[in-house]
Amino acid sequence: MAVLSAVPERMRCATSQQAFLRAVKEHADALALRCHAYRNLTAVTAKLADWADWTTMTTRPTEQRIADDLDLALSTVKRWVRWLRERGFLGVVEEGTTNRYRRGNRCGLDDDGLGNRAAVWVLCVPAPELEETGPHTDKTTTEPPSCTSRRGVQEGPTHAREERSPSRRRNRTSTTQEPTATPGTRKHALQIAQQIHDESTTLRRLSPWYIRHLTRAFVAAGWKADDVLHALDHQPDGSAWSYTWTSRDEIRNVPGWMRYRLDAWLDEHGRPLPGKSQRLEAAAARLRAEQDVWRAGREAANAQRVGGPLQLAARPSRAEALAPLPPVTHAEACGPTAAYRAARAALDARRLVQEAARLRWLESKS
Numbered sequence: 001m002a003v004l005s006a007v008p009e010r011m012r013c014a015t016s017q018q019a020f021l022r023a024v025k026e027h028a029d030a031l032a033l034r035c036h037a038y039r040n041l042t043a044v045t046a047k048l049a050d051w052a053d054w055t056t057m058t059t060r061p062t063e064q065r066i067a068d069d070l071d072l073a074l075s076t077v078k079r080w081v082r083w084l085r086e087r088g089f090l091g092v093v094e095e096g097t098t099n100r101y102r103r104g105n106r107c108g109l110d111d112d113g114l115g116n117r118a119a120v121w122v123l124c125v126p127a128p129e130l131e132e133t134g135p136h137t138d139k140t141t142t143e144p145p146s147c148t149s150r151r152g153v154q155e156g157p158t159h160a161r162e163e164r165s166p167s168r169r170r171n172r173t174s175t176t177q178e179p180t181a182t183p184g185t186r187k188h189a190l191q192i193a194q195q196i197h198d199e200s201t202t203l204r205r206l207s208p209w210y211i212r213h214l215t216r217a218f219v220a221a222g223w224k225a226d227d228v229l230h231a232l233d234h235q236p237d238g239s240a241w242s243y244t245w246t247s248r249d250e251i252r253n254v255p256g257w258m259r260y261r262l263d264a265w266l267d268e269h270g271r272p273l274p275g276k277s278q279r280l281e282a283a284a285a286r287l288r289a290e291q292d293v294w295r296a297g298r299e300a301a302n303a304q305r306v307g308g309p310l311q312l313a314a315r316p317s318r319a320e321a322l323a324p325l326p327p328v329t330h331a332e333a334c335g336p337t338a339a340y341r342a343a344r345a346a347l348d349a350r351r352l353v354q355e356a357a358r359l360r361w362l363e364s365k366s
Contacts, residue, residue, distance in 0.1 A: 003056050003122050006091035012127040014057050017049040023125040024089055025207050035254045039205060043070050044080040048090070052123055058093055060120045085121075094120040189216060195225035200232075205254050214258055218265070218272045227275030231265050232258065236273055238365060283364070287357060294353045301346040 007013055014020040024030060024045045030038060047066045052059040067077045084090045096119035182188060193212035197203055203211060212219075215228055234240055241261060251257050265273045274282065 003058060003091075003093055006093040006122050007124055008088035008091050010127055011088040011091070011124040014123040014125045017052055017054075017123070019125055020049050020052075020057075020089070020123040021045055024084070026209060027087065029087065031207070031210055031213070035205060036252065038207075038210075040070075040072065040076060041080050041083065043072075044077055045084070045089075048081075048084075048121070049123065057123045058120055059123060060118045062096070062118045088126075089124055091122040091124050092119065093122050184220065186212075189219045192219055192223075192225045192228075196228055199225065200229060202251065202254065203258070206258075210255070214255060214262070218262065218275070221272040221275075222278060223272065223275040224277050227277050228262075230276045232261050236265055279364075283361070286360075290353055290357055294350055297349050298346050301342050301349075304342065 003013070014023070021042075025042060030041060033041065044066060047061065047069060048059050051061040063077045063081060064074060066072075067074045070077070081090065085092070094117070097117050189212045190208060193208040193215060196211050196215070197206070197208045206214075215223070218228060218231075232241075245251065265275075267273060
């Protein structure tokens with residue numbers, strides 16, 4: 001009962017450690033922090049979750065113990081614990097006591113003989129909003145919010161856990177790789193951000209939601225995860241970015257570093273340039289168009305060589321087959337035939353098309 005009374009207003013007891021960590025990471029104030037502050041907050045939150053009791057979701061590590069384990073200053077740990085308490089993620093079940101070393105009390109015991117005690121907190125997450133069910137709805141109930149849902153309020157506590165709230169299931173944003181995600185939606189953008197988060201060791205210090213925020217304009221323009229990673233390593237002209245650090249840990253502001261390199265891929269109007277995959281698709285489309293032109297020219301040359309579309313000739317008669325062949329002139333015997341000249345013209349046209357395509361490819365690379 002003491003644990004339930006310590007849960008702040010509009011919060012509920014966390015169902016698991018992962019739910020507590022996810023709620024803190026997805027908070028709007030946490031996403032607005034700088035990289036190093038966000039890292040310290042998540043580290044302190046993870047340490048509090050590691051010490052939590054699985055049954056009551058209470059945790060009682062001392063702030064000095066957290067500072068020693070994470071190699072942080074005690075003032076830094078106190079700051080983020082206060083941040084969590086102010087936003088309702090930590091409910092105070094029991095306040096801690098300070099050291100009182102007095103004369104004759106070298107064991108650190110208080111006057112009541114109970115000794116120094118660490119503070120006890122309960123891990124909390126935001127509670128879902130409940131709809132009004134009528135004039136008899138009781139909002140002052142002492143039942144924990146985790147056991148209260150729309151179905152439970154309407155039908156009684158027997159069916160409280162029978163079905164999840166439809167609004168929570170509809171509004172929940174997941175990072176799972178579902179093939180049903182429609183391109184251009186927030187879920188599709190979050191899937192691309194999750195791929196970037198998993199493939200880049202530098203961007204693993206950011207959450208997928210933060211990466212989606214930084215790449216929203218490029219994903220809306222049709223970029224893929226490989227395009228974003230290529231833009232972080234290469235400039236629009238194809239040259240590689242120069243690195244002034246030897247390890248990714250030397251980057252103090254990962255979001256600022258990411259914004260700087262992605263801004264180079266914006267035009268004068270602030271619109272994203274075509275990504276790597278889009279450029280390859282455009283080059284492949286041009287090559288297919290050139291191949292279609294070359295095929296059309298070859299078919300026209302073949303039709304002109306044979307005097308029209310290919311048709312099956314009629315079977316000659318016996319008299320025509322036994323008739324003597326017409327005499328061959330000196331020019332026809334010594335010079336190239338018409339068929340040879342047509343084939344040679346088609347080959348020269350093909351070489352010209354290939355040479356033009358090669359020159360355009362070299363210009364795009366330079």
